[in-house]
Structures are given as C-alpha cells and as structure tokens.
Amino acid sequence: MVIVFDLDDTLYPEMEFVRSAYRAIARRYGRGLLLAMFSAANPREAFDSTGLPAAEVIGLYRNHVPDIRLPWMSLYVLSRLARAGHTLGLVTDGRSVTQRHKIEALGLARFISPDLIMISEEVGEEKTSGRAFRSIMNRTEDGGPYVYVGDNPAKDFIAPNRLGWTTIGFRRGGNGENITQADPADFPEENRPLIEIENLGELLGLVDFCELINE
Ligand SMILES: [Mg+2]
Incomplete structure (x- = not known):
C-alpha cells in the first residue's frame, strides 16, 4: 500500500513550529519579546507584539531552523507502517525552505524516500491541483492502493x-x-475525507483492515 501524509497538523502540531519561531525571534531580537508572543492569540498578533518590521519577523519565521520533534505517536505509526513494507510519501503545501527544514528536524527521511516528498513550491502547484498526487502515482511501481x-x-x-x-x-x-x-461536515462531499479518525494511532488498524479486504 502507498500511504501518503500531509505534514503540518497531521504528523506534528504546527503550533510547535510557531512556538519555535517565537523562540528564534527572541534569540535574535531579545528575550523580553517572548512573553508577549507566547501570550498572543495567534501568530499575527504575536508578530505585531514585537514592534519589529513585519518582513523581519516573517522572514525569520519562514527561514529559521526549527526546534521541533516528531511526536511519539507519529514516530510509532511511521515505523510500524515502514516496517510492514508500505511505501510512505509526503504531500505538503508551503515554501521549499520552510518545509525542508521541518522535514529535516522531524527526521522524516528515515521513513520517506526523497522522490516521494512533494512540496508545493517545488512541484509548482498547490496540492488541490492534483499534480503532486499524480507524481506519486507515477513514481510508485506497486500501483496502490493509495491512501492520503x-x-x-x-x-x-x-x-x-x-x-x-x-x-x-x-x-x-x-x-x-x-x-x-x-x-x-461543513464542507461539500468532494472536500471530505472518506474516513475520519480521532488520532494517528487509529491508522494502523485501518491499514490492516484495508489489506485484508484487498487480499
Ligand atoms: Mg495540514
């Protein structure tokens, strides 16, 4: 089976990346900025609270080397799926430098081969266009079934x-x-996932089940 993941808020909480950026901003511009950023309701407010030029903080946010870790559940699920012989991939929207830094910090190269990592800026189209998914289909020989x-x-x-x-x-x-x-539920049917899970751990049972019915 070919199992492809989104990155942000699927394999790790994106707020961890945001907090990592706050720490990077504070390291460069002063620790006094940290409290206001961490108390802000959202990243936009946090950046405003620094009083620094927006281009400076957003540049640092996008380009800093993040201090983030793969949550143990993601680590467990990815190792189990890889060890069971599934092909794993990644389709993510975002800038190449930002997403590459995250992928490196999370150690995803242990599980996902480089030719199955699709980042929208490198692909040239956002994931809704389908190009990244079609590339994965072209690059995988076993021909699915495919899971996102x-x-x-x-x-x-x-x-x-x-x-x-x-x-x-x-x-x-x-x-x-x-x-x-x-x-x-607030979206039209074409937007909805076929199956809803509570957490990544449930994926293991689902994949086993799909294997069974595809045998
Ligand atoms: Mg996401």
Missing part, C-alpha cells in the same frame, strides 16, 4: 478523492490545537 492522511478539509482531500485514493482525516483538529479547526 490529512487534516484540512478546505484543501487536503479534493485531489486525492478525485484520483480515487482512500482519504483519511481527523475528526476534530487532530492534535487538539490545530491551526485549521475545520469540521469536514
């Missing part, structure tokens, strides 16, 4: 649904503080 695991019904599942993939999403913001707290 994501968190954002606004954009994650449209293309893989159209391509006949099994799409899996989180019931209510997978990590508890997801930046996108969208409920799939």
